[in-house]
Amino acid sequence: MNIMTAAEAAKAMGGTCSGEASFSEVCIDTRSITPGCLYIAIKGDRxxxxxxxxxxFEAGAAAAVCSRDVEADGTIIRVEDTRKALIDLAAxxxxxxxxxxxxxTGSVGKTTTKDMVAYVLGQRYRTLATEGNFNNEIGLxxxxLRLDDSIEAAVFEMGMSNFGEISRLTTTAKPTIGLITNIGVSHIEMLGSREGILKAKMEILDGMDKDAKLVLNGDDDMLRTVIAKNPWRVVSYxxxxxxxxxxATDIKQGEDSISFTLSGRKKSWEIKIPVIGIHNVYNACAAFICGAIAGVPASDAIEGLANYVPDARRQKIEDRSGVKLISDCYNASPDSIRASLSVLCQVPCSGxxxxxxGDMFELGDYAETAHRQCGEAVAEKDVDMLFAVGKNAAYYIEGANGKVTSKYFEDKESLADALKNELREGDAVLFKASRGMKLEEVIDKVFSQQD
Structure with a gap:
């Protein structure tokens, strides 16, 4: 952010200021205080x-935002609610x-699509993009607050787990372009149904001008209902x-890339992205369109997508001890598991x-059905073996229904031991589960001694 005075910040947050100070950065954690910053005292659960x-102040903060009296010497901005103050200052x-x-926003593909959009926008503009998990009511x-005169475009990812959250995020970020990747079943435990998830995702419009474009996946059955009701503002892909x-047509999948033709109403473009999986074609289409709306020439957008580098925390494909390893342990939902299974089947291997x-979380009453359906998806794919671990993972085995050699494990230790004995040179193996399963620990145990 550009330099701001404490008085200006107090006015923006609806607070009162005692003292004078100025700052160009905001911190909420004393472990990462930078000299001259504004410290906002957030109250958490713990x-x-x-x-x-x-x-x-001892670490060099120029001022602090508080909702109660504190024993400290320095410029204090007093507000009623420091969380709300953070949001108000950001807005x-x-x-x-x-x-x-x-x-x-969307149920699946948010982060990858966000990164692709950033690569496209970055061809023409100095672009700010959501980092890490800064997609919630504290992070966004x-x-x-990082916007300043040097930034020419931005892309903000918006996550949620309940109603009202996207609304609060979008009214802060004020998107000029909205994008919903799809409507799956992530967070169905809280939202009740896919209809509820759609309603929550559509809150993105709350912070957008009425003439702002909304980019939607036209192959998604739930989003089709939105397209029908808002044809004048929706751009579909x-x-x-x-x-x-x-x-996207004429899709050609290589060993480590995909090429396709993207056709609009009047023109067509040849695009190549350095990742595999049909789901990434959807992500690239969305990024290209967002770039076009933002004024990025098609040639620049194509170059940006060609230069895209996947987030190392997400789906990663590498050779380990003669085995093709697909590590995708950051998160999981039925849709993302199907997409990862497709990638597994596309990866060339001799074995x-x-x-x-592992388990998918936050599915509520839908958990049993979702895991069983993913097991059915395994059986439909060209998969030779299924290893399942976790509380609900036995339903994967039930869904596979004996059509695939399957093994169930109650804990990660026994799974790791079994994989050490089972994996052979030339095999391709996919690891996929929700973040809380920490399936990367199994990868470390299996491959640390083999590398």
Missing amino acids: FDGHDFVAKA YNRSKYQIPVVGL PRMC GIEREDVDFR RKIAVL
Whole structure:
């Protein structure tokens, strides 16, 4: 952010200021205080930032935002609610800049699509993009506070687990372009149904001008209902349907890349991306369209997609001890598991295709059905073996119904031991589960002694 005075910040947050100071950065953690920053004392479930205000000043903070009295010497901005103050200050900072801002959400593919959008926008603009897990009601405001005169475009990822969260994020970020990748079953435990998930995702419109474009996956059955109701503001893309605004055809999958033709109403473009999986064609289509709306020439967008480098925390393909390893342990949902299974089947190998699947979380009453359906998906694919671990993973085995050699494990230790004995040179193995399963620990145990 550009330099701001404490008085200006207090006004933006609806607070009162005692003292004078200025700053160009905001911190909420005293472990990462930078000299001259504004420290906002956030109260969490297990901590209270007010207890560390004095420490923040000692570390060099120029001012602090508090909702109660504290024993500290320095400029204090007093507000009623420091979380709300963070959001209000972020919204104020965002309002200063008339730049293209892409706000995106969806059940699957948010982070990959966000990164692709950033690569496309980055061909023409100095672009700010959501980092790490800064996609929630604490993280997104902090990203908005990084906007300054040097930034020419931004792309903000918006995550959620319940109603109202996307609405609060979008009214802070004020996207000029909205994007919804798909409507799956992630967070169905809280939202009740796919209809509920759609309703929550559509809150993205709450922070958008009425003439701002909304980019939607036209192959998604739930999003089709939105397209029908808002044809004037929606730009659709897809692979299967012919009535979308942009359609990917002639898809050719290589060992480590995909090429396809993207056709609009009047023009077509040849695109190549350095990742595999049909799901990434959808992601690339969305990124290209967002770039076009933001004024990025098609040739630049194509170059940006060609230069895309996947996030190392997400799906990673590498050779380990003669085995083709597909590590995708960051998160999991039924849709993303199907996509990862497709990648497993596309990876060339001389041996067997092995799927190692752990539990998917936050599915509520749908958990049994979802795991069983994913087991059915394994049976439908060219997969030779299924290893399942976790509380609900036995339903993977039930879904596979004996059509694939399957083994169930109650714990990761026994799974790792079995894989050490089973994997052979030439095999390809996929590891996929929700983040809480920490399936990367199994990978470490299996391959650490073999490398």
